[in-house]
Amino acid sequence: GENVEQHPSTLSVQEGDSAVIKCTYSDSASNYFPWYKQELGKRPQLIIDIRSNVGEKKDQRIAVTLNKTAKHFSLHITETQPEDSAVYFCAASISGGGFKTIFGAGTRLFVKA
Amino acid sequence: GAGVSQSPRYKVAKRGQDVALRCDPISGHVSLFWYQQALGQGPEFLTYFQNEAQLDKSGLPSDRFFAERPEGSVSTLKIQRTQQEDSAVYLCASSLEGQMNTEAFFGQGTRLTVV
Numbered sequence: 001g002e003n004v005e006q007h008p009s010t011l012s013v014q015e016g017d018s019a020v021i022k023c024t025y026s027d028s029a030s031n032y033f034p035w036y037k038q039e040l041g042k043r044p045q046l047i048i049d050i051r052s053n054v055g056e057k058k059d060q061r062i063a064v065t066l067n068k069t070a071k072h073f074s075l076h077i078t079e080t081q082p083e084d085s086a087v088y089f090c091a092a093s094i095s096g097g098g099f100k101t102i103f104g105a106g107t108r109l110f111v112k113a
Numbered sequence: 114g115a116g117v118s119q120s121p122r123y124k125v126a127k128r129g130q131d132v133a134l135r136c137d138p139i140s141g142h143v144s145l146f147w148y149q150q151a152l153g154q155g156p157e158f159l160t161y162f163q164n165e166a167q168l169d170k171s172g173l174p175s176d177r178f179f180a181e182r183p184e185g186s187v188s189t190l191k192i193q194r195t196q197q198e199d200s201a202v203y204l205c206a207s208s209l210e211g212q213m214n215t216e217a218f219f220g221q222g223t224r225l226t227v228v
Contacts (some may be wrong), residue, residue: 001171006155034216034217036219042221043117043204043219043220043221043222044156044204044219045219046216046217046218049216089155089156100146100158100161100169100172101146101158101217102158103148103155103156103157103158104155105154105155106153106154106155
């Protein structure tokens with residue numbers, strides 16, 4: 001089955017700096033890659049997603065890149081703000097006859113003011 | 114309602130007790146998922162429904178776990194003879210499409226503590 005690995009597990013940056021979180025997946029059939037942000041005690045919420053037919057997608061300060069050949073995808077947050085502090089999860093979706101989303105273990109991002 | 118609703122928010126069960134966790138998905142959403150999230154970990158897939166059909170239950174950790182969605186809307190996750198390792202947050206998510214990969218909306222979860 002699909003396996004998603006995510007790193008780093010913890011990331012601390014200064015306000016205004018960029019943060020990069022990287023993930024790899026194992027199943028080449030995966031074609032949908034969402035990123036979720038989870039604040040303490042709250043539900044995961046989708047912040048950006050990318051499908052396998054594109055290599056990059058950007059939404060204001062957040063961008064995601066996908067390398068299908070290497071089975072890598074990354075989240076880039078620019079001009080970080082304290083409110084970006086949270087746990088971020090990457091995920092990969094296995095399609096065909098219904099689907100399930102496999103999550104990475106998460107990255108705890110601290111943005112220091 | 115506007116979002117996915119789960120109840121109860123918190124549940125404390127004595128070891129060996131049966132529990133039932135409820136999920137009300139967003140109205141009209143075809144797909145419904147249950148995930149288990151241990152402290153400090155990512156959500157782990159348990160099971161998936163498309164309407165009332167349970168299409169994948171490969172993530173259920175044992176036969177003590179059972180899920181149903183009899184009318185294709187509300188779903189219940191039942192855990193029999195709870196054990197301490199069942200302590201976790203149980204997340205429900207729903208999405209609009211059945212076959213396409215689209216955004217899944219999560220509920221706030223049920224935090225289960227087995228003592």
